[in-house]
Amino acid sequence: MNQNYLYVLIGGFATGILFRSYFNLGFSxxxxxxxxxxxxxxxxxxxxxxxxxxxxxxxxxxxxxIFSAGVGVLRFDVAxxxxxxxxxxxxxxxxxxxxxxxxxxxxxxxDNTRFVINIEEFDSKAIVITDIYPRFSYGDQIQLRGELRxxxxxxxxxxxTFDYVxxxxxxxxxxxxxxxxxxxxxxxxxxxxxxxxxxxKRAFLEKVGRVIPDPQSSLLGGLVVGAKQSLGExxxxxxxxxxxxxxxxxxxxxxxxxxxAIMRFFAFLxxxxxxxxxxxxxxxxxxxxxxxxTIVRASMMALLVLLARATGRTQTITxxxxxAGFLMLLHNPKILVFDSSFQLSFxxxxxxxxxxxxxxxxxxxxxxKWQLREFAVATVATQIFVLPMILYKMGTLSLVALPVxxxxxxxxxxxxxxxxxxxxxxxxxxxxxxxxxxxxxxLLTYQLKVVDIFASLPFASIExxxxxxxxxxxxxxxxxxxxxxxxx
Numbered sequence: 001m002n003q004n005y006l007y008v009l010i011g012g013f014a015t016g017i018l019f020r021s022y023f024n025l026g027f028s029x030x031x032x033x034x035x036x037x038x039x040x041x042x043x044x045x046x047x048x049x050x051x052x053x054x055x056x057x058x059x060x061x062x063x064x065x066i067f068s069a070g071v072g073v074l075r076f077d078v079a080x081x082x083x084x085x086x087x088x089x090x091x092x093x094x095x096x097x098x099x100x101x102x103x104x105x106x107x108x109x110x111d112n113t114r115f116v117i118n119i120e121e122f123d124s125k126a127i128v129i130t131d132i133y134p135r136f137s138y139g140d141q142i143q144l145r146g147e148l149r150x151x152x153x154x155x156x157x158x159x160x161t162f163d164y165v166x167x168x169x170x171x172x173x174x175x176x177x178x179x180x181x182x183x184x185x186x187x188x189x190x191x192x193x194x195x196x197x198x199x200x201k202r203a204f205l206e207k208v209g210r211v212i213p214d215p216q217s218s219l220l221g222g223l224v225v226g227a228k229q230s231l232g233e234x235x236x237x238x239x240x241x242x243x244x245x246x247x248x249x250x251x252x253x254x255x256x257x258x259x260x261a262i263m264r265f266f267a268f269l270x271x272x273x274x275x276x277x278x279x280x281x282x283x284x285x286x287x288x289x290x291x292x293x294t295i296v297r298a299s300m301m302a303l304l305v306l307l308a309r310a311t312g313r314t315q316t317i318t319x320x321x322x323x324a325g326f327l328m329l330l331h332n333p334k335i336l337v338f339d340s341s342f343q344l345s346f347x348x349x350x351x352x353x354x355x356x357x358x359x360x361x362x363x364x365x366x367x368x369k370w371q372l373r374e375f376a377v378a379t380v381a382t383q384i385f386v387l388p389m390i391l392y393k394m395g396t397l398s399l400v401a402l403p404v405x406x407x408x409x410x411x412x413x414x415x416x417x418x419x420x421x422x423x424x425x426x427x428x429x430x431x432x433x434x435x436x437x438x439x440x441x442x443l444l445t446y447q448l449k450v451v452d453i454f455a456s457l458p459f460a461s462i463e464x465x466x467x468x469x470x471x472x473x474x475x476x477x478x479x480x481x482x483x484x485x486x487x488x
Contacts (some may be wrong), residue, residue: 005064006319010326012065014336016072017329021166021337022068022469027077033070037063076333084150084174085122092175098144101189105138105198110232116173117142126175127151129170130182138198139190146180163338170334176408197287201225207426208419211437216444220419223247223412226295235448238455240394243383243401244345247412274323278306297335297342300324302348317353321346341390349429351385352378354483379405381481385479388472400454407450 016033041063100117103125107114114129115136128144136142151174168174188195204225208479209217215235230424239245286299304321325346328335335342354375363380366373383401391397398404425433454460 005061007322008061008064009068010322012068013072013075013326014329015065016069016074017076017333017336017474018072020073020076021334028072030074030077033066033073037065037067037070037254040066072329072333075330079333079448080169082169082172082174085124086118086325088122088124088148089150092150094148095146096148098126098148098177099185100142100144102136102138102140102142103190105201106136108132108135116171117144119175123173125171125173126177127173128177128180130177130179134182136182136184137187137202139195140187141185141189143183143185144177144180145183146177149176149178150174151176166334168339170332170338173228203427204423207430207433208423208437210426210430211422211433212441212444215448216441219444219448220415220440223416224419224423234461235451238451240396241398241400241455241461242404242451243398244404244408244451246348246382246386249409255389275306279303282306297328301345305349305352319348321349321353340389340393345385347385347389351381355385356381358486361457372410375409376402379409388467390466391464392469392472395464395467397464398460399462400457401458404450404454408447411443411447415440415447418443 016030019286020030041059044059074104079384098117098119099121100119103118104116111132113132114127114133116125116127118125151168153164154162168176193311205217205221212220218235236245239247240343282299282302286295292321301321301324304317304324306322319446328342359381360373360377363373363377366376368374379402383405387397419437420438422433422440425436
């Protein structure tokens with residue numbers, strides 16, 4: 001297939017999903033679009049002598065785009081058919097007793113714990129918000145007594161309506177319970193591999209916490225195993241203000257940083273060996289953090305960046321990136337709008353592959369020592385690409401993102417390395433881990449100090465209360481045109 005046709009197909013499919021994410025015109029609308037595409041092409045083909053000023057290829061592209069958009073709308077419609085279980089729907093608003101198994105790692109926050117249970121009797125999932133104690137783990141079977149509710153959309157602090165129903169439904173969650181009575185029944189359920197990984201993750205964080213104090217240990221948990229919930233809301237807000245939240249969000253960017261650092265460490269060895277070690281580091285990180293769908297997507301993006309940097313085959317890797325994105329949307333179309341991690345991973349990866357090499361020549365004044373130029377280029381490229389999304393979703397524009405990223409990112413790989421060694425040695429002996437813990441703590445303290453200083457500045461960030469989705473889409477269309485004109 002001509003690669004231009006491929007991009008039209010993928011672009012139309014994504015456009016259809018995007019449209020359907022905000023507007024529901026009924027199941028028949030997708031059929032209308034598919035039929036319309038066929039009619040347009042057929043009418044032109046049969047009467048092409050009448051429309052001699054129009055290209056057959058051009059009409060085919062338009063028809064292909066409309067057709068794929070119709071398929072995108074249809075795919076979302078099919079995904080949206082699952083609304084829950086009819087039997088459970090009858091119990092909504094009533095106090096009910098349910099048995100379920102925790103199917104993901106509990107999200108422990110400052111004042112509550114959130115987890116997802118699979119209600120096997122009804123083949124449905126529910127999100128549960130409860131007290132911090134008692135603590136539960138992945139694979140625990142528990143009994144809940146409380147009021148069963150259906151999720152509802154809500155208005156956020158900026159007055160925008162958040163589609164909470166669709167946000168949860170992307171993970172096939174259609175029910176919720178708030179602070180039910182909980183009773184532990186048994187443990188050891190669920191996937192044995194995931195159970196082992198989460199158990200190792202908890203033990204790792206516990207070993208680190210013995211030798212490194214908070215909030216440094218919490219930051220390390222976010223860096224090494226993606227435990228960002230332990231950072232606390234105030235520190236997370238400082239990270240957002242300074243444009244550094246990506247280092248503790250499971251996106252393709254932070255994973256790529258580590259992989260590239262490993263490749264450079266082994267630069268004295270054959271090229272393919274360094275590339276292989278970098279790829280293995282990404283796979284190992286994905287496994288260590290639990291191997292969720294979000295992590296797998298981010299790791300795939302990181303692998304594509306690594307291949308692009310290593311091989312220089314930008315066009316080929318870009319095509320692979322779009323195919324990967326298409327397959328992810330085909331599997332779960334709701335992640336396009338309702339999964340911020342997917343959006344950040346995709347756009348940041350596109351920036352690192354396509355934009356970063358183009359702008360690097362304009363950074364000749366930035367020194368190459370300690371990879372400062374590379375981090376500056378990567379930071380500017382990713383900030384440009386994720387900015388419309390951040391403005392739309394969070395309404396926060398960081399004015400200090402560039403200096404903060406330059407001051408911190410160069411130390412992230414070494415921090416992760418020493419932090420990992422600290423945690424692993426903790427399984428052997430706390431005493432053995434102390435030297436590495438000292439270095440790790442010093443690096444983490446420095447990074448937190450940088451964030452604290454810049455976050456406290458009155459001009460650190462600007463709050464933009466209203467940023468329409470249409471403006472964000474228009475900006476990304478402009479980005480696409482620029483990249484197309486700028487292609488090799």
